[in-house]
Amino acid sequence: MRAVVLQAHGEPESALVERVDVPEPELAAGEVLVRVRATSVNRVDCLLRRGYPGLTLQLPHILGGDIVGEVVALGRGITSLKEGDRVVVYPLLSCGTCSLCRRGLEHLCTHWQFIGMHRAGGYAEYVAIPERCCIPLPASIADTDAACLGVAGLTAYHALEVAGIGADDRVLVWGATGGMGSFLIKLARYRGARVIATTRTPAHHAELLSSWGAEWVLPTIPPEATAQALRERFPEGIDAVIDSIGSATFPASLSVLRKGGRLVFCGILTGREVPFNLHQAYLRHLSLHGIYLGTKAELHQLVQLTARGELHPAIAGVYPLSEAAVAHRMLEHSGVGGKLVLIP
Numbered sequence: 001m002r003a004v005v006l007q008a009h010g011e012p013e014s015a016l017v018e019r020v021d022v023p024e025p026e027l028a029a030g031e032v033l034v035r036v037r038a039t040s041v042n043r044v045d046c047l048l049r050r051g052y053p054g055l056t057l058q059l060p061h062i063l064g065g066d067i068v069g070e071v072v073a074l075g076r077g078i079t080s081l082k083e084g085d086r087v088v089v090y091p092l093l094s095c096g097t098c099s100l101c102r103r104g105l106e107h108l109c110t111h112w113q114f115i116g117m118h119r120a121g122g123y124a125e126y127v128a129i130p131e132r133c134c135i136p137l138p139a140s141i142a143d144t145d146a147a148c149l150g151v152a153g154l155t156a157y158h159a160l161e162v163a164g165i166g167a168d169d170r171v172l173v174w175g176a177t178g179g180m181g182s183f184l185i186k187l188a189r190y191r192g193a194r195v196i197a198t199t200r201t202p203a204h205h206a207e208l209l210s211s212w213g214a215e216w217v218l219p220t221i222p223p224e225a226t227a228q229a230l231r232e233r234f235p236e237g238i239d240a241v242i243d244s245i246g247s248a249t250f251p252a253s254l255s256v257l258r259k260g261g262r263l264v265f266c267g268i269l270t271g272r273e274v275p276f277n278l279h280q281a282y283l284r285h286l287s288l289h290g291i292y293l294g295t296k297a298e299l300h301q302l303v304q305l306t307a308r309g310e311l312h313p314a315i316a317g318v319y320p321l322s323e324a325a326v327a328h329r330m331l332e333h334s335g336v337g338g339k340l341v342l343i344p
């Protein structure tokens, strides 16, 4: 089959190579063969391409956790799917037997696997997917829209859920120009919250972020100046911050929260280590939540919202899979406004 494989770690053009001789995946019991109709590029793909800290990938590897496709073959023991079903893939695999799985917390599984990271992903014509990771798609959802939901959409949905975002909450979204930022703004607005969004490129993207629902757009850099502006406008602080930037914004995130405020963090783009003032954190009753992805039920909710036309994923561009390297370079270097979708 055709696939874009991660051949070696490094720059997009040398690392991602299109090949036509990749063996089709073999199905284990409980798996279905999915012909990929669309996939999308996520930040984690770029991190994996460069070499994810602490993770050794078996190369060559196929990236891609966002998968929409059609079931074309069934492994042994499949009961809920048939050939021809169109599905979106829940990208987290859980073991079903660890103590967290047994308590219904499959998304926290001790032995979790992420499709496109721990096993082959969607930058290919075909991919083998466990039956329980497939969510049937209503006909009203386009392939390209559904291909945005499984990673960026799900992480945004889960972040807002964990932060308990409700009507009239004020929430700050750092680095909101990308795929997850677009979902965070749109889904926070859907919950009735008021969004302050930052972007590295306000001159180019302030209007776009406003069109997604951001009430106030500020520059991401320098974070201290953004935090200062926020503290002047909201002296008592804001309700929640969603931070995928990492160490560069962490102190600013803490400084703008109100008493009892919530910080959700889900990225290490600028580093992993931060200073942390325990005294300030307990005096101000702060809650910190680390997350990745979300639950299968939440992805199901996202699918329903999109099917009903209440959520429109922001798609910045659709490219043939063979141009995956171009999409990676755009995502890393030019501040893409929304999601980049790839079609095999």
Ligand SMILES: [Zn+2]
Binding pocket: 094, 095, 096, 097, 098, 099, 100, 101, 102, 106, 108, 109, 110, 111, 112
């Ligand atoms: Zn488990």
